[in-house]
Amino acid sequence: xxxxxxxxxxxxxxxxxxxxxxxxxxxxxxxxxxxxxxxxxxxxxxxxxxxxxxxxxxxxxxxxxxxxxxxxxxxxxxxxxxxxxxxxxxxxxxxxxxxxxxxxxxxxxxxxxxxxxxxxxxxxxxxxxxxxxxxxxxxxxxxxxxxxxxxxxxxxxxxxxxxxxxxxxxxxxxxxxxxxxxxxxxxxxxxxxxxxxxxxxxxxxxxxxxxxxxxxxxxxxxxxxxxxxxxxxxxxxxxxxxxxxxxxxxxxxxxxxxxxxxxxxxxxxxxxxxxxxxxxxxxxxxxxxxxxxxxxxxxxxxxxxxxxxxxxxxxxxxxxxxxxxxxxxxxxxxxxxxxxxxxxxxxxxxxxxxxxxxxxxxxxxxxxxxxxxxxxxxxxxxxxx
Amino acid sequence: xxxxxxxxxxxxxxxxxxxxxxxxxxxxxxxxxxxxxxxxxxxxxxxxxxxxxxxxxxxxxxxxxxxxxxxxxxxxxxxxxxxxxxxxxxxxxxxxxxxxxxxxxxxxxxxxxxxxxxxxxxxxxxxxxxxxxxxxxxxxxxxxxxxxxxxxxxxxxxxxxxxxxxxxxxxxxxxxxxxxxxxxxxxxxxxxxxxxxxxxxxxxxxxxxxxxxxxxxxxxxxxxxxxxxxxxxxxxxxxxxxxxxxxxxxxxxxxxxxxxxxxxxxxxxxxxxxxxxxxxxxxxxxxxxxxxxxxxxxxxxxxxxxxxxxxxxxxxxxxxxxxxxxxxxxxxxxxxxxxxxxxxxxxx
Numbered sequence: 001x002x003x004x005x006x007x008x009x010x011x012x013x014x015x016x017x018x019x020x021x022x023x024x025x026x027x028x029x030x031x032x033x034x035x036x037x038x039x040x041x042x043x044x045x046x047x048x049x050x051x052x053x054x055x056x057x058x059x060x061x062x063x064x065x066x067x068x069x070x071x072x073x074x075x076x077x078x079x080x081x082x083x084x085x086x087x088x089x090x091x092x093x094x095x096x097x098x099x100x101x102x103x104x105x106x107x108x109x110x111x112x113x114x115x116x117x118x119x120x121x122x123x124x125x126x127x128x129x130x131x132x133x134x135x136x137x138x139x140x141x142x143x144x145x146x147x148x149x150x151x152x153x154x155x156x157x158x159x160x161x162x163x164x165x166x167x168x169x170x171x172x173x174x175x176x177x178x179x180x181x182x183x184x185x186x187x188x189x190x191x192x193x194x195x196x197x198x199x200x201x202x203x204x205x206x207x208x209x210x211x212x213x214x215x216x217x218x219x220x221x222x223x224x225x226x227x228x229x230x231x232x233x234x235x236x237x238x239x240x241x242x243x244x245x246x247x248x249x250x251x252x253x254x255x256x257x258x259x260x261x262x263x264x265x266x267x268x269x270x271x272x273x274x275x276x277x278x279x280x281x282x283x284x285x286x287x288x289x290x291x292x293x294x295x296x297x298x299x300x301x302x303x304x305x306x307x308x309x310x311x312x313x314x315x316x317x318x319x320x321x322x323x324x325x326x327x328x329x330x331x332x333x334x335x336x337x338x339x340x341x342x343x344x345x346x347x348x349x350x351x352x353x354x355x356x357x358x359x360x361x362x363x364x365x366x367x368x369x370x371x372x373x374x375x376x377x378x379x380x381x382x383x384x385x
Numbered sequence: 386x387x388x389x390x391x392x393x394x395x396x397x398x399x400x401x402x403x404x405x406x407x408x409x410x411x412x413x414x415x416x417x418x419x420x421x422x423x424x425x426x427x428x429x430x431x432x433x434x435x436x437x438x439x440x441x442x443x444x445x446x447x448x449x450x451x452x453x454x455x456x457x458x459x460x461x462x463x464x465x466x467x468x469x470x471x472x473x474x475x476x477x478x479x480x481x482x483x484x485x486x487x488x489x490x491x492x493x494x495x496x497x498x499x500x501x502x503x504x505x506x507x508x509x510x511x512x513x514x515x516x517x518x519x520x521x522x523x524x525x526x527x528x529x530x531x532x533x534x535x536x537x538x539x540x541x542x543x544x545x546x547x548x549x550x551x552x553x554x555x556x557x558x559x560x561x562x563x564x565x566x567x568x569x570x571x572x573x574x575x576x577x578x579x580x581x582x583x584x585x586x587x588x589x590x591x592x593x594x595x596x597x598x599x600x601x602x603x604x605x606x607x608x609x610x611x612x613x614x615x616x617x618x619x620x621x622x623x624x625x626x627x628x629x630x631x632x633x634x635x636x637x638x639x640x641x642x643x644x645x646x647x648x649x650x651x652x653x654x655x656x657x658x659x660x661x662x663x664x665x666x667x668x669x670x671x672x673x674x675x676x677x678x679x680x681x682x683x684x685x686x687x688x689x690x691x692x693x694x695x696x697x698x699x700x701x702x703x704x705x706x707x708x709x710x711x712x713x714x715x716x717x718x719x720x721x722x723x724x725x726x727x728x729x730x731x732x733x
Binding site for chain 2: 289313
């Protein structure tokens with residue numbers, strides 16, 4: 001089924017196996033009235049599954065029933081697991097489902113799931129016209145009524161702000177100390193997100209016009225009152241560096257600080273033990289790094305974390321490395337050294353390391369060879385005859 | 386020019402080799418990269434380092450009425466063994482010794498173009514080209530001795546040619562250079578004569594003999610030379626190697642044998658081997674035993690500073706960061722290994 005890519009477990013719990021949880025049956029329960037109405041289907045469906053046989057039709061009653069079933073199923077699940085139904089969160093639900101229906105499938109989306117119907121069934125627009133066939137919204141015949149109504153509202157706000165500005169100027173040249181809305185730490189909604197919000201398709205051009213209009217609104221001096229309106233269409237960005245886990249520093253018997261870390265790059269794995277001794281010697285698998293990496297390029301890779309933080313002669317390293325080739329071993333060592341150095345550094349330095357790309361594991365691996373081709377991308381020689 | 390008065394005070398400092406010496410003493414002895422450096426800088430400067438000083442002090446203190454002492458320089462690849470050897474040779478020649486310098490014994494056991502069966506000994510093989518080259522260089526190095534030393538024995542080369550007893554060594558060497566076919570035997574004869582005559586003390590017009598061999602581990606390893614029936618030639622079957630081995634045996638007096646191990650040119654040995662036991666093998670170790678090992682290591686802090694300052698002084702390091710920031714990087718990247726440092730600075 002296109003909509004629910006995971007098997008919804010809520011219905012299974014309710015019916016206890018007497019009825020299969022497929023939604024095909026429910027579609028036959030539709031009344032003739034519903035079938036005769038044309039439902040505008042959201043763009044999300046179009047995008048998610050183009051191979052499906054036409055868009056799905058879910059009525060409001062159906063969705064409501066699904067929500068009820070979900071809630072009751074949640075309580076049943078809580079009882080099964082022996083926990084309090086009142087304080088059963090979505091996380092607990094996920095945990096319980098993973099416990100009751102263990103699955104070894106690789107694709108996470110193929111595993112059993114039980115979520116609120118709003119997350120499973122894509123949002124659809126409710127019926128747009130009344131019993132007499134007359135549409136509710138005045139912009140219905142534009143085709144993209146939510147988009148145009150949004151633009152209409154925004155323009156109204158822009159005009160209001162301009163009018164207010166003119167009024168203020170006419171009162172006297174009062175220095176405006178209204179601060180503009182701070183945009184740091186947030187970004188405009190992407191086109192897909194806006195589509196999801198408006199539950200209708202918009203084109204690139206429309207999206208560009210929308211962003212242009214919002215920028216114009218923000219450029220006006222007294223737009224503080226529209227802050228909430230604007231924030232609805234901006235998404236907060238999380239601070240990346242707060243995700244980094246920094247292990248605390250350990251001290252060995254002589255009081256020398258040391259730290260260990262692992263690194264991996266393209267089937268080469270390594271572990272590094274960095275000691276805050278004072279000599280700049282690094283030994284890899286028991287051998288000197290000069291002998292292990294005769295190529296300058298690999299030694300430069302090793303040098304990069306130290307050089308970046310100006311700590312070239314400070315640390316003493318003991319590394320073990322295996323797998324991969326020469327270059328991937330050097331890359332793995334570099335990552336491991338950067339991670340090991342984190343515990344010696346301050347927050348600002350950690351952030352600068354992250355921005356330099358020293359802490360990002362390189363996701364590139366060898367691409368699989370496909371049948372019918374000579375390699376991953378290379379095709380066989382094309383012969384005309 | 387501090388020829389004989391180098392002592393520990395001068396550790397880490399550079400001294401200049403006079404150009405005339407460079408041509409006479411080292412026609413074939415210096416490492417290739419160093420020769421290029423000499424050409425670029427228009428002068429040859431050698432750093433005074435601990436292993437060379439140690440060797441020179443041993444040579445000064447040795448007793449030359451006893452059998453020849455053998456010294457072996459060993460160390461990691463590129464740490465300066467050949468350069469220390471050259472330094473010692475320079476010292477010896479300034480002291481008036483006769484220097485027998487074999488620049489790279491590995492050249493004699495591989496890539497031989499011509500292999501003749503020896504006329505002297507049927508089971509052995511000659512290498513005329515290498516032998517004649519070496520004789521030519523030997524002549525350049527030790528000009529003044531050639532007329533002084535007289536042969537003790539008569540050598541017959543063919544039915545018509547022979548060298549009489551009492552004729553100077555120079556004649557023998559010239560004959561070897563011109564008659565390429567018998568040059569390997571000439572080499573053998575030269576070595577034998579020198580061995581016999583070095584035993585005499587200085588009063589009776591003797592001389593001290595310094596045998597300097599670079600890459601001595603090739604004498605006991607394997608060769609890549611093949612006979613006509615594609616079977617490999619053992620080192621003993623080569624005349625040159627056979628005679629060299631006789632030189633290394635410490636049954637003669639009045640000189641010293643200084644040798645270096647070299648992994649770079651050696652055949653069939655792993656690149657991580659640098660200790661004498663590994664590179665010489667059982668047989669080689671037994672023949673060299675007893676010897677005085679002299680380890681050569683990477684530059685120390687002071688030596689590195691000195692080398693760096695020398696490059697800066699010669700304007701070899703052109704990068705604007707060379708003064709301060711680049712130094713630490715270079716230390717890290719080269720780990721103070723002399724050859725790696727030199728290669729690194731080549732493009733800075």
